[in-house]
Amino acid sequence: MTATEGVPYSTPDQAAQFRAVILPHLDAAYNLARFLVRDPVAAEDIVQDAFLRAFRAFPGFQGQSPKAWLFAIVRNCFFDWVKDNRNSGAVTDESTDQTEETPESIVRRNEEVHMVRTMIENLPEPFRETIILRELEEMSYKEIAVLTQVPIGTVMSRLARAREMLSKLLLPRKMGASV
């Protein structure tokens, strides 16, 4: 067992608090990681790593928004993952284009959901991240600006651009008849 090596011992209080405050955002962390990395296995690795780091850093958690705090760690883990895997050439954008879906699983899944997910996954960064944080994770402009370390104006223009790209994919299909 190496995962917990170097983890400072925590009191049961801290562990219980961590469970109560941070653990509920596991789905959100996975969702963010999944859309960032676009690979289910890598997303799991990133989130596992993020929770380990979060647990270590938890004594320093000062009661800010727990989700935003966790997201900052997830992003760092993602960037580290990219760094580690770029050299090995393990995963590139091309390789992530092919999804893990089989025909059966696509049929099983709600087609609309799958289609929209794929469209979002095909957005380039930083637009993909911005739209995920805003629309799926419902963070405010300010929270997104703090998290991604850009001015609010940049958040707004990224969001506008992301929506413009998505609308081209989403709307002609449905509104094509009326245009």
Add this chain to the structure above:
Amino acid sequence: MTACPDKLPLIHALADGELDAANSLGLEAHVKSCAGCAAELEHICAVREHLKHGLLRYEAPPGLRTGVEAMVSEATALVEASPPAAAAHQPRSGRWFAGGAITALAASLTMFLALPQLTASGIEDQLIASHVRSLLATHLTDVATSDKHVIRPWFNGKIDFAPPVVDLTEQGFALAGGRLDYVDGRVVAALVYHRRLHSINLFIRPAERFGSNASFTNTRSGYSLERWTGGGLEYWAVSDIPAAELGQFRQQFLNQSKHAPMR
């Protein structure tokens, strides 16, 4: 028919509810008179509608959840402090009992040598640790039932004493099940009760022959503890409910176990 370029970011902000009242008012008025901006706002809302679908979000796979939860429990000091706890995640195995036997041997040696027993605070730490661990590892009960007639025989053959099992549902403490735990070098019985959303662990072990039979209440790191003895057994109740309520629990348990046959 396009939106006014200077208004574009504000239209997004309006759709996102990020504009203050004064700016919203101004922009809403503008949108009413500007077809381009009105179309843009509608457009944005249409895109947002597509993204509203709750199913778009990925959910963490169960394996990941288990892994993260295991990491949290493994990383707690008190899990480290009592090594056999790791076995709590695994099915009860011969190895576990073998480990228990060795520790029991060590424990009896300790007694032989007349070394001082664990101090009260040491045992309290262990009990709180066991309580927290039972909640962390989602291993609250080995036998999950509110039927005392199921729980009592379940302990048979697993421990060398017969803990009284009483149902206190009518008194506001619902019996949830039983579990074996490991405290102070020996296997003990743990009964689990629910109080509202809280859990109470009642640890039961044979009383030390020359041990104190003092009853007391204590509060440590936010947990309440109640200790009492009776019928040759030592009881420790641990929970995060207020000490007064835990005192009530003790009283009810004593009342009910008095009436229940101790067989």
